[in-house]
Amino acid sequence: MKNRKIFARLYLYFILIILYVPIFYLIYFSFSSGKNMNKFQHFTLAHYQTLLQDNRLIAIFLNTVILALLSSLIATIIGTMGAIAISRVRSKKHKQTLLALNNVLMVSPDVIIGASFLVFFTALGIGLNFGSVLLSHIAFSVPIVVLMVLPRLNEMDYSLIDAARDLGANNYQVFSNVMIPAILPGIASGLFMALTYSLDDFAVTFFVTGNGFSTLSVEIYSRARQGIDLEINALSTVIFVFVLVLVLIYYFISTKRGKKARGIMRELIK
Amino acid sequence: MKKLIWTVVAILLACAGMAYEVSRLQQSDIQGKNKSLIIYNWGDYVDPDLLKKFEKETGYHVIYETFDSNEAMYTKIKQGGTAYDIAIPSEYMIMKMKRANLLDKIDTSKLSNFKYISSSFLHRSFDPNNEYSVPYFWGTLGIIYNDKYVKPGSIKHWNDLWSKKYRHSILLVDSARDAMGMSLVSLGYSMNTTSNLKLKLALTKLNALGPNIKAVISDEMKMYLVQNEAPIGVTWSGEAAEVMESNKHLHYVVPSEGSNLWFDNMVIPRTAKNKKAAYAFINFMLKPQNAAQNAKYVGYATPVGVAKKYLPKKVREDKQFYPPMSTLKHLQVYRDLGPKITQNYNDLFLEFKMYAR
Amino acid sequence: MSNRNKILFMIPYLLWIILFVILPILLILWYSLTNQSQQFTLANFELFFHNGTFLKMMLNSFWYAFLITFVTLLVSYPAAYFLTKMKNQQIWLLLIILPTWINLLLKAYAFIGILSNSGLANQFLQLFGIGPVNILFTDFSFIFVATYIEIPFMILPIYNAIKEINPVIIQASEDLGASKWQTFKYVLWPLSWSGVESGIQAIFIPSLSLFMLTRLIGGNRVITLGTAIEEYFLTTMNWNMGATIGVVLIILMVAVMLLTGSKIKRKKVDL
Numbered sequence: 001m002k003n004r005k006i007f008a009r010l011y012l013y014f015i016l017i018i019l020y021v022p023i024f025y026l027i028y029f030s031f032s033s034g035k036n037m038n039k040f041q042h043f044t045l046a047h048y049q050t051l052l053q054d055n056r057l058i059a060i061f062l063n064t065v066i067l068a069l070l071s072s073l074i075a076t077i078i079g080t081m082g083a084i085a086i087s088r089v090r091s092k093k094h095k096q097t098l099l100a101l102n103n104v105l106m107v108s109p110d111v112i113i114g115a116s117f118l119v120f121f122t123a124l125g126i127g128l129n130f131g132s133v134l135l136s137h138i139a140f141s142v143p144i145v146v147l148m149v150l151p152r153l154n155e156m157d158y159s160l161i162d163a164a165r166d167l168g169a170n171n172y173q174v175f176s177n178v179m180i181p182a183i184l185p186g187i188a189s190g191l192f193m194a195l196t197y198s199l200d201d202f203a204v205t206f207f208v209t210g211n212g213f214s215t216l217s218v219e220i221y222s223r224a225r226q227g228i229d230l231e232i233n234a235l236s237t238v239i240f241v242f243v244l245v246l247v248l249i250y251y252f253i254s255t256k257r258g259k260k261a262r263g264i265m266r267e268l269i270k
Numbered sequence: 271m272k273k274l275i276w277t278v279v280a281i282l283l284a285c286a287g288m289a290y291e292v293s294r295l296q297q298s299d300i301q302g303k304n305k306s307l308i309i310y311n312w313g314d315y316v317d318p319d320l321l322k323k324f325e326k327e328t329g330y331h332v333i334y335e336t337f338d339s340n341e342a343m344y345t346k347i348k349q350g351g352t353a354y355d356i357a358i359p360s361e362y363m364i365m366k367m368k369r370a371n372l373l374d375k376i377d378t379s380k381l382s383n384f385k386y387i388s389s390s391f392l393h394r395s396f397d398p399n400n401e402y403s404v405p406y407f408w409g410t411l412g413i414i415y416n417d418k419y420v421k422p423g424s425i426k427h428w429n430d431l432w433s434k435k436y437r438h439s440i441l442l443v444d445s446a447r448d449a450m451g452m453s454l455v456s457l458g459y460s461m462n463t464t465s466n467l468k469l470k471l472a473l474t475k476l477n478a479l480g481p482n483i484k485a486v487i488s489d490e491m492k493m494y495l496v497q498n499e500a501p502i503g504v505t506w507s508g509e510a511a512e513v514m515e516s517n518k519h520l521h522y523v524v525p526s527e528g529s530n531l532w533f534d535n536m537v538i539p540r541t542a543k544n545k546k547a548a549y550a551f552i553n554f555m556l557k558p559q560n561a562a563q564n565a566k567y568v569g570y571a572t573p574v575g576v577a578k579k580y581l582p583k584k585v586r587e588d589k590q591f592y593p594p595m596s597t598l599k600h601l602q603v604y605r606d607l608g609p610k611i612t613q614n615y616n617d618l619f620l621e622f623k624m625y626a627r
Numbered sequence: 628m629s630n631r632n633k634i635l636f637m638i639p640y641l642l643w644i645i646l647f648v649i650l651p652i653l654l655i656l657w658y659s660l661t662n663q664s665q666q667f668t669l670a671n672f673e674l675f676f677h678n679g680t681f682l683k684m685m686l687n688s689f690w691y692a693f694l695i696t697f698v699t700l701l702v703s704y705p706a707a708y709f710l711t712k713m714k715n716q717q718i719w720l721l722l723i724i725l726p727t728w729i730n731l732l733l734k735a736y737a738f739i740g741i742l743s744n745s746g747l748a749n750q751f752l753q754l755f756g757i758g759p760v761n762i763l764f765t766d767f768s769f770i771f772v773a774t775y776i777e778i779p780f781m782i783l784p785i786y787n788a789i790k791e792i793n794p795v796i797i798q799a800s801e802d803l804g805a806s807k808w809q810t811f812k813y814v815l816w817p818l819s820w821s822g823v824e825s826g827i828q829a830i831f832i833p834s835l836s837l838f839m840l841t842r843l844i845g846g847n848r849v850i851t852l853g854t855a856i857e858e859y860f861l862t863t864m865n866w867n868m869g870a871t872i873g874v875v876l877i878i879l880m881v882a883v884m885l886l887t888g889s890k891i892k893r894k895k896v897d898l
């Protein structure tokens with residue numbers, strides 16, 4: 001029994017090491033004075049200095065964050081409304097059709113989504129810029145929000161709504177005081193997933209971006225093709241530390257607040 | 271609900287703040303300049319110092335954007351949702367863009383520095399009257415080898431690549447015209463052939479090279495060659511210049527039996543918004559000192575003849591980068607072969623990549 | 628909620644479905660059924676199914692997607708199982724999710740450095756006297772990196788599924804004298820199948836169409852349907868053929884979904 005525990009632990013450590021090796025590799029070389037990730041020269045912070053002075057890269061980074069926040073926010077609103085509407089559809093057949101359509105983008109490969117959006121924007125004469133990228137990011141984030149919110153709605157106790165109505169609450173009050181709090185964890189995890197999708201996307205953006213707008217992944221792609229630039233390593237180190245801090249803060253809040261936040265966490269992991 | 275609305279407001283505020291910061295960051299590059307010039311070019315294909323100099327001289331703000339293939343550029347310009355003032359395609363693509371009515375005519379009389387261009391780069395078949403394009407760089411397709419692993423002089427011709435010695439050691443450029451063209455030349459055919467039979471033969475020959483191919487890649491090839499990941503690379507002259515600077519063991523050969531001679535020219539797309547700035551930029555780049563500085567940075571050969579005297583003697587007299595007339599005669603320029611045959615080249619190359627083992 | 632409100636809630640969502648799901652699919656379908664001079668034709672599909680290249684490409688994609696999914700499952704299942712036995716599972720899970728937030732391309736570039744001739748992997752091998760081995764641009768490196776990227780997406784659903792199994796059932800199975808293997812085969816595996824299935828769906832389908840990794844890690848020696856679609860749309864600019872491959876891929880996807888979907892139903896009947 002004891003051996004089994006040790007083996008389990010070792011196996012998990014092994015997986016974690018594999019998962020983190022490339023990331024630490026990037027971080028390690030961000031401090032090398034060399035020009036590539038071939039050989040560590042000597043310690044320097046020069047790449048961080050260049051990063052701080054690189055207005056273009058910082059602007060692109062901020063653009064990426066703005067894009068992620070805006071697209072996930074709008075997608076969450078549309079998706080939540082959609083989920084509420086779907087939960088109210090009475091005909092089972094209609095409901096299933098809607099869900100099937102919802103899942104099309106979930107399972108489509110990025111390449112197809114990107115290509116079909118490019119065709120779509122071209123057909124409508126929409127220019128390729130921030131707008132087209134934002135529309136695409138909203139589009140591929142909506143279904144995941146629906147999928148996150150819908151189970152909450154299905155689990156919701158409808159007698160609560162009836163009770164609220166009996167107590168004289170109007171439509172808006174029922175909506176804001178009963179329904180929203182009940183599905184809030186779903187909404188939060190939907191927003192979070194949408195954010196992750198947007199930050200992580202390369203393929204779709206690659207197809208629909210144009211004139212004067214670029215996201216971090218597209219920029220990395222075009223830069224790194226010229227040979228890996230260690231400034232990019234410095235940037236990924238900064239991002240990693242940033243994410244790590246966010247996660248730690250989140251973790252401490254969630255252990256303090258206990259159950260509610262853990263609900264969100266569980267939702268996320270699903 | 272209230273909390274929810276506050277969250278939304280907070281996110282929107284954060285976005286607005288960042289958007290302001292972005293515009294501020296971009297402003298600090300501009301500093302009071304009124305108009306901007308958007309250039310659409312290959313990655314790392316201009317000396318950034320020259321762009322700064324241009325901004326200073328003319329007061330235009332330069333926005334530099336990059337593409338990684340002629341075709342990607344064509345797609346984005348044809349889509350119509352872009353407004354580039356200058357683009358720098360290769361010769362066959364200029365023909366294609368002209369045919370698709372994507373280019374504006376260029377009035378060369380407005381370019382005071384046009385006279386500096388060597389006559390051998392004018393009146394080429396892809397733009398016989400120089401109405402649509404102005405030469406930017408030119409170069410060749412050739413072989414880079416590493417003298418640590420390959421004896422100098424043992425690779426002189428395309429056919430040398432097929433030798434059994436080089437198993438699994440060649441990096442091939444990911445471009446259908448170049449890979450098929452190399453095979454065609456090695457068989458003694460034209461790189462612009464339209465004959466289905468000759469193309470099939472070229473594919474068969476290329477397939478025989480399969481075991482020697484380590485990877486089919488594009489821009490990343492430079493990095494691998496510098497790091498000694500592979501001893502041989504088939505790519506363009508400018509790439510060669512760049513890698514040779516960082517790794518002394520690398521050498522560049524243009525096979526004397528023939529190869530591709532290509533041009534990248536500046537054009538003004540139909541959708542351009544600031545034509546005045548575009549003219550100013552073209553003229554600026556044709557100024558011999560600037561052309562020389564750019565050639566030194568990028569590593570490709572400049573078509574501005576007078577500029578050569580500003581280049582270091584070693585570069586100027588390097589026969590691999592400025593080949594003598596005798597070699598130039600054997601070099602072939604790609605023509606736009608129309609969609610059907612281009613498709614054929616691409617399909618055959620895709621087939622090669624699938625079966626290359 | 629009144630009917631009027633219901634419609635109000637439906638409008639933006641329906642608009643999204645029409646604009647970004649139905650319309651793009653129709654456009655892709657339209658492109659696949661026309662030629663470059665916009666006449667109706669079935670020639671694209673004919674080419675796809677008559678030309679050995681595309682069929683081989685399809686088989687290739689399937690084979691690699693299968694390998695990637697299989698290896699990922701093999702690595703992830705024990706990890707997910709062990710996770711359910713750990714203390715501080717939240718932290719472990721966070722640690723496993725965290726790498727997915729670092730851009731995929733960056734990780735791919737790191738792997739180029741690690742797997743190259745003078746990279747970390749070869750330095751490690753040299754400790755054992757194994758001289759520089761060519762790792763980059765091989766099937767092994769491609770599958771390894773693809774697996775690496777997919778592992779967290781496989782661990783999470785399986786973890787959830789195992790977590791939901793009532794420990795009493797496993798206890799009961801062991802009490803009844805079932806061996807470890809029997810417990811796994813007849814209790815754990817069937818009960819965690821829903822997680823395995825969503826993991827497979829989350830990995831198999833994207834793996835069919837990887838195109839960045841085939842280039843960066845596979846050195847274009849692995850050609851999948853994704854590579855071909857990207858090439859037809861952005862390089863060759865034959866959108867019609869690209870769309871045709873897209874349509875075939877969509878049909879395959881639906882087939883995979885239906886197949887895995889029907890399996891659960893059968894399993895449930897068995898139980």
